[in-house]
Amino acid sequence: MxxxxxxxxxxxxxxxxxxxxxxxxxxxxxxxxxxxxxxxxxxxxxxxxxxxxxxxxxxxxxxxxxxxxxxxxxxxxxxxxxxxxxxxxxxxxxxxxxxxxxxxxxxxxxxxxxxxxxxxxxxxxxxxxxxxxxxxxxxxxxxxxxxxxxxHLIPCPQCNISFCCSPAHWEAARALHHGPCEEGHDGLSHCEMNREVRGDVMFEEAIAGAHDESGQFLWAPDRVKAAWSSLAAVSWVTELGDEMRSAIRVPEERSMAPWIRAASDNLTMPMTILYALEQLKEDDAWTRKHTLTIHIIGAGMKEIQGAMVFEEILHRLPEIKTLKLVLCGPELPGNRVPKVTQMDTCPDCTKGGRRRVHEYVADTYHGYVESQGTKFEKPDLCIAFNSGASQESTHTWPATFKLLVGRKIPSVFTAYNREEAVGEAALLRGEGARLHPALGPVKNPWGSIKVIPEPNRIHGFYAPNGWFAGGFQ
Known part of the structure; x- marks a missing residue:
């Protein structure tokens, strides 16, 4: 339905x-x-x-x-x-x-x-x-x-989604509206970012329902890379532009930007995991393990609905045989008893005997670890996407912070914007975490580039995994 x-x-x-x-x-x-x-x-x-x-x-x-x-x-x-x-x-x-x-x-x-x-x-x-x-x-x-x-307020004639109440106030706002936007990208102004947002909405409406019941645009490359390659010196456009154009058959004369931005909204999850692992690990031995285990904490419906994009981790790590994802969050459907699901893989992965296993647990992470007792195995990475730990979900996270730091579990937290990232970084430091300088609080190069105007604000934008709040081990 x-x-x-x-x-x-x-x-x-x-x-x-x-x-x-x-x-x-x-x-x-x-x-x-x-x-x-x-x-x-x-x-x-x-x-x-x-x-x-x-x-x-x-x-x-x-x-x-x-x-x-x-x-x-x-x-x-x-x-x-x-x-x-x-x-x-x-x-x-x-x-x-x-x-x-x-x-x-x-x-x-x-x-x-x-x-x-x-x-x-x-x-x-x-x-x-x-x-x-x-x-x-x-x-x-x-x-x-x-x-x-x-x-009505007077809209900007160029972007049509910023307003002033009079011509005099438009004169006062002009420099701010047409100057570089801190929360944007590529030096675009607030007005230009607004226009990009309008373009993304039109693109989303044009493809709504064609890929997923929720209206999400889900796309990930279906190739398997020959070897692991660093994500530190590449970007969404340089890494995926040509590959995506060929796969979706977009004509050369059309810009790939709307397609890449739409794909990044879900692909940010596996790409952020890979980038964080690269930053936290001392060498690339993790890319050659038989089984790579990732715990996604505070997981919700976005991770469930976008489950297919996690195969990109296998596709970029050809020496990994099994990818095990534990999705743990109190808002997940089900109960505290882990539910294990063998996920489908692409023909190349299936032929090579490579597996993707998802385990779902409706619990807080510290509750899950406690219930596992001596059976608990430390993951290669724990990651919380847009946890809201410093704002909406302040009551559930302190015990999990304490556990992650105390057990020295490699962990990463992301946030929608700078404000949330800075707030979560302070909470993590308060629990004794020594934050990796490349993992927060700092903008995430593999955060979604499909931005959304901030609610209850006049200026500013946010994006899923737009910022790293903190990474530590």
């Missing part, structure tokens, strides 16, 4: 139909209740109304003053003059997003779903004063001035 897909970024911003996701060749109309999302037709709005109705009413209640103190709280700390101080802007937008979500949940009388939270998190706002369409309308009503009921 195909899963219902999460509305993409343009739909969250009201720039595409929230039901069918179309944005080209259609006339969009804003929802008359919340003024936040758009539809291409009454039919799409009717089909989506059951799902949207609770959040629509919650957002409308804020604007209509049905929640006491909501307006005062939302207006608090809004700057009167434009500012390009990113720390100030981030502080305001994070506070505003948190308050909005809290007020909505008071009306919902339950936690917001991920889709509902996304409507709040990616709400368009002025880049230099943080005002939103809703705040502009509420401010006008408070001051008794006239305002168009459906007035």
């Amino acid at each position: 195909q899963q219902e897909r999460m509305p993409p970024l343009p739909a969250r911003l009201g720039l595409a139909c929230y039901k069918c996701f179309k944005e080209e060749g259609v006339r969009l109309s804003r929802c008359g209740g919340c003024h936040r999302i758009s539809y291409c037709s009454p039919e799409c709005q009717k089909l989506d109304w059951k799902g949207h109705k609770p959040m629509c009413k919650a957002l409308s209640a804020i604007e209509n003053g049905k929640i006491s103190m909501a307006a005062a709280t939302l207006f608090f700390s809004l700057p009167n003059e434009p500012t390009t101080d990113l720390n100030v802007l981030d502080k305001i937008t994070n506070a505003h997003g948190s308050n909005m979500l809290r007020f909505c949940q008071l009306t919902l009388k339950r936690p917001a779903t991920m889709a509902e939270g996304n409507i709040v998190g990616w709400e368009p706002r002025c880049m230099v004063c943080t005002r939103t369409d809703q705040l502009i309308r509420m401010e006008a009503a408070k001051n008794g001035t006239t305002s168009e009921p459906l007035a």
